[in-house]
Amino acid sequence: MAPSPAPLAALIFDVDGTLADTERDGHRVAFNQAFESAGLDWHWSVEQYGALLAVTGGKERIRHFLESFHPERLAEPDCDALIATLHRAKTEAYRALVTGGGLPLRPGVARLLAEARAAGLRLAIATTTTPDNVTVLLEHSKAPGASGAFEVIGAGDVVPAKKPAPDIYRWALERLGLPATACLAIEDSDNGLRAARGAGLATVITANDYTRGQDFSGAVAVLPDLAGTTLADLQRWHRDAAAG
Numbered sequence: 001m002a003p004s005p006a007p008l009a010a011l012i013f014d015v016d017g018t019l020a021d022t023e024r025d026g027h028r029v030a031f032n033q034a035f036e037s038a039g040l041d042w043h044w045s046v047e048q049y050g051a052l053l054a055v056t057g058g059k060e061r062i063r064h065f066l067e068s069f070h071p072e073r074l075a076e077p078d079c080d081a082l083i084a085t086l087h088r089a090k091t092e093a094y095r096a097l098v099t100g101g102g103l104p105l106r107p108g109v110a111r112l113l114a115e116a117r118a119a120g121l122r123l124a125i126a127t128t129t130t131p132d133n134v135t136v137l138l139e140h141s142k143a144p145g146a147s148g149a150f151e152v153i154g155a156g157d158v159v160p161a162k163k164p165a166p167d168i169y170r171w172a173l174e175r176l177g178l179p180a181t182a183c184l185a186i187e188d189s190d191n192g193l194r195a196a197r198g199a200g201l202a203t204v205i206t207a208n209d210y211t212r213g214q215d216f217s218g219a220v221a222v223l224p225d226l227a228g229t230t231l232a233d234l235q236r237w238h239r240d241a242a243a244g
């Protein structure tokens with residue numbers, strides 16, 4: 001008789017595009033403000049940014065943009081310093097945007113966080129963005145309890161390789177002290193799905209305007225958002241995945 005699968009013990013959430021729709025009107029606008037403040041005539045349109053999102057990590061995304069559109073800048077001795085300076089300015093601009101207007105959590109997220117905590121599930125984050133960006137987003141999300149909800153926050157440069165590498169999910173699992181089989185990941189993108197699956201996690205996708213239509217093969221569910229999703233749904237998907 002096969003042992004019954006481990007019950008769902010923790011949810012591991014991605015941030016950008018999953019907890020909140022932060023990319024188009026948050027990160028993208030902050031990048032453009034940083035470029036303008038530096039006197040650069042670079043401007044990432046909604047469409048161009050969607051293509052640039054193929055590369056995770058803001059510093060890595062700027063470098064990818066230079067490789068594609070301004071390769072001559074890469075040869076300059078101060079290129080690394082320029083990228084670092086631009087990303088610091090972008091992060092400050094993002095903080096100002098979020099604290100100024102706040103980016104709301106996506107539909108259903110606040111409710112599910114509360115349901116999960118009431119049921120005794122543990123909550124973690126595995127994201128490519130910086131820890132500060134996570135803190136400021138949660139603090140200004142207008143969702144009661146969101147700020148202190150996450151026991152483990154795996155973010156940004158704490159790991160050498162960003163999504164789609166599995167590093168950040170493995171980092172979160174290690175600090176939770178849980179096996180992947182006891183957890184469920186919630187993501188928005190193909191890069192995030194590959195990262196979570198690479199760490200052995202069953203994964204639910206909540207697509208958005210930038211990620212709809214990507215290859216979500218291997219996800220246990222692909223949803224438009226979490227508005228109609230209950231904790232019981234997440235527990236069922238986790239059970240079904242464990243049963244194989």
Ligand code: XBP
Binds near residue numbers: 126127130
């Ligand atoms: C999304 C990312 C991040 C953000 C920008 O992270 O790839 O790089 O686009 O934030 P995730 P930074 O979906 O894993 O939450 O500029 O701080 O990287």
Ligand code: MG
Binds near residue numbers: 015016018187189192
């Ligand atoms: Mg994401």
